[in-house]
Amino acid sequence: MPPAPLPWVSASVPKAGHRAAENEDACAANPGRMRYAVADGATEGWQSGGWATHLATAYARRPPTPPDFPDWLADVRRTWTPPPVAGAAAWYAAEKQEQGSFATLIGVEFRASEHRLGVSWKAVAVGDSCLFVVRAEAFEVAFPVTSAAAFGTRPPLVPSAADRDCPAPEWLAGWASPGDLFLLASDAVAKYLLDRRPPPGRDPVVAAARDSVASGRAERLLDSLRSLSDEFKDDASVLAVLVPVPPEPPR
Amino acid sequence: MPYSAQISRTNPACILLLIDQSSSMGEPFVGMADQTKAGMVADAVNRLLQNLVLRSAKADGVRDYFLVGVIGYGGTLKAGLGGELPYDILMPISKLGNHPLRLETRKKFLPDGAGGVVEQTIKFPVWFDPEASGKTPMCEAFAAAGLAVKGFIDAHPAAYPPIVLNLTDGMPSDGNPQQTARRIRGMGTKDGNALVFNLLLSATPGAAIHFVADEAKLADDYSKLLFRMSSELPPRMWEAARAEGFAVAPGARGVVYNADPAAVVRFLDIGTRVSISTAPR
Numbered sequence: 354m355p356p357a358p359l360p361w362v363s364a365s366v367p368k369a370g371h372r373a374a375e376n377e378d379a380c381a382a383n384p385g386r387m388r389y390a391v392a393d394g395a396t397e398g399w400q401s402g403g404w405a406t407h408l409a410t411a412y413a414r415r416p417p418t419p420p421d422f423p424d425w426l427a428d429v430r431r432t433w434t435p436p437p438v439a440g441a442a443a444w445y446a447a448e449k450q451e452q453g454s455f456a457t458l459i460g461v462e463f464r465a466s467e468h469r470l471g472v473s474w475k476a477v478a479v480g481d482s483c484l485f486v487v488r489a490e491a492f493e494v495a496f497p498v499t500s501a502a503a504f505g506t507r508p509p510l511v512p513s514a515a516d517r518d519c520p521a522p523e524w525l526a527g528w529a530s531p532g533d534l535f536l537l538a539s540d541a542v543a544k545y546l547l548d549r550r551p552p553p554g555r556d557p558v559v560a561a562a563r564d565s566v567a568s569g570r571a572e573r574l575l576d577s578l579r580s581l582s583d584e585f586k587d588d589a590s591v592l593a594v595l596v597p598v599p600p601e602p603p604r
Numbered sequence: 605m606p607y608s609a610q611i612s613r614t615n616p617a618c619i620l621l622l623i624d625q626s627s628s629m630g631e632p633f634v635g636m637a638d639q640t641k642a643g644m645v646a647d648a649v650n651r652l653l654q655n656l657v658l659r660s661a662k663a664d665g666v667r668d669y670f671l672v673g674v675i676g677y678g679g680t681l682k683a684g685l686g687g688e689l690p691y692d693i694l695m696p697i698s699k700l701g702n703h704p705l706r707l708e709t710r711k712k713f714l715p716d717g718a719g720g721v722v723e724q725t726i727k728f729p730v731w732f733d734p735e736a737s738g739k740t741p742m743c744e745a746f747a748a749a750g751l752a753v754k755g756f757i758d759a760h761p762a763a764y765p766p767i768v769l770n771l772t773d774g775m776p777s778d779g780n781p782q783q784t785a786r787r788i789r790g791m792g793t794k795d796g797n798a799l800v801f802n803l804l805l806s807a808t809p810g811a812a813i814h815f816v817a818d819e820a821k822l823a824d825d826y827s828k829l830l831f832r833m834s835s836e837l838p839p840r841m842w843e844a845a846r847a848e849g850f851a852v853a854p855g856a857r858g859v860v861y862n863a864d865p866a867a868v869v870r871f872l873d874i875g876t877r878v879s880i881s882t883a884p885r
Contacts, residue, residue, distance in 0.1 A: 368612075397659045400663055444707055444729055445657050445658055446661070448727075449658060449661050506840070586610045587610075
């Protein structure tokens with residue numbers, strides 16, 4: 354019998370003063386296969402939002418493994434068709450198209466186990482979009498960035514162009530316990546979370562994510578991100594997955 | 605924290621270039637008989653503008669993340685990108701992106717991966733042409749820059765502070781510009797004071813001297829004057845200079861002496877490092 358899907362929810366808001374269509378973050382999920390991803394398109398890139406969506410969706414469809422990452426990426430690049438530019442192409446369009454698109458990626462895949470308590474997980478990251486595992490009120494895991502000071506303006510990015518080298522991805526695997534909350538966050542939210550003084554479990558964004566994933570409604574998480582958009586100064590996205598606590602077996 | 609404002613369409617960055625167009629700029633670089641200083645600086649300015657357009661270009665057009673102006677000073681003082689001095693010289697980057705003076709076809713040589721080179725044809729947009737005549741009215745240029753900077757700050761009080769980059773090959777012919785430069789550096793937005801950076805083109809075959817932190821290390825009075833006219837590099841530019849391999853000391857100023865063509869390009873690159881947001885490597 355296939356495992357029951359994990360409850361999850363995602364929310365994404367554009368940076369303050371920008372339209373929703375200008376949001377270059379992307380969240381993707383394949384709940385049946387328990388795969389989730391967030392990608393963050395580089396602001397100065399070309400068609401970055403589309404590339405981020407393509408990348409996150411490709412992960413959700415089939416995640417890479419360490420040995421096959423180059424082949425996986427080659428396949429993702431091969432299936433990437435940038436949306437056509439409306440109107441007459443300006444001189445800069447051709448040049449930007451040649452430079453290609455860029456995005457960060459964080460993805461996590463869960464695997465059910467025979468054991469009734471918990472699931473195993475493995476994650477991949479390129480760049481500064483992050484995975485947090487919230488257990489009780491603390492971050493059990495922060496990956497791949499572990500401190501707010503480590504965020505810069507030039508993170509590693511996955512390029513769409515086949516002739517550009519991709520930075521080496523980082524990998525991590527672990528075991529999730531019932532009640533663990535997994536957060537995939539784009540860099541603005543990740544930096545905010547690592548910069549908090551109160552225990553992470555009491556942070557309003559984490560609390561809103563937990564409520565939203567429990568209720569299956571994204572509004573509270575969305576409101577929470579919107580209320581902080583001036584502080585984020587960037588597109589902000591969170592995808593939250595809860596490892597449920599199984600009901601007590603009948604006595 | 606100062607110099608941390610995010611660049612956006614509501615808070616664009618102001619980049620103002622002061623370009624020496626005196627007659628001596630028509631002479632070749634030291635040791636480079638085939639290219640005049642004016643021609644090389646014009647190429648560097650056009651390359652910078654191209655880069656700013658590309659950084660701002662999205663599929664729906666060029667977003668106005670930058671307002672850019674050029675003040676040429678030589679036989680006359682002129683607005684190098686159009687408009688009228690002194691208040692109407694900052695052009696939205698979208699206007700520049702969509703309306704270069706012309707698109708030239710140039711050749712670029714790239715490594716072929718087998719030890720040789722391959723020739724590639726590229727489009728090179730031109731907004732600014734070289735000129736060289738008359739004297740060096742640098743004081744007048746800084747005064748006009750001050751008015752443009754003030755106009756920008758009034759309109760965008762929360763923006764990243766304006767950046768003024770002065771490129772010259774000689775001494776001013778109309779007085780001492782130090783006080784005017786100081787007045788510009790005294791103006792500012794909520795994010796910090798306006799930045800003034802200076803570059804002196806090479807007069808001798810020696811190596812360029814970058815981002816000096818200690819005036820006592822400078823030998824002549826004119827170098828000291830340019831040092832005093834220049835702002836300290838803010839943290840992000842200081843880091844960028846260090847990442848480029850310069851041995852920058854704390855308090856290093858945005859000043860370059862004896863600049864060759866490569867130094868001009870790097871000065872313009874580091875001196876305009878402002879963050880729109882996550883940028884591709």
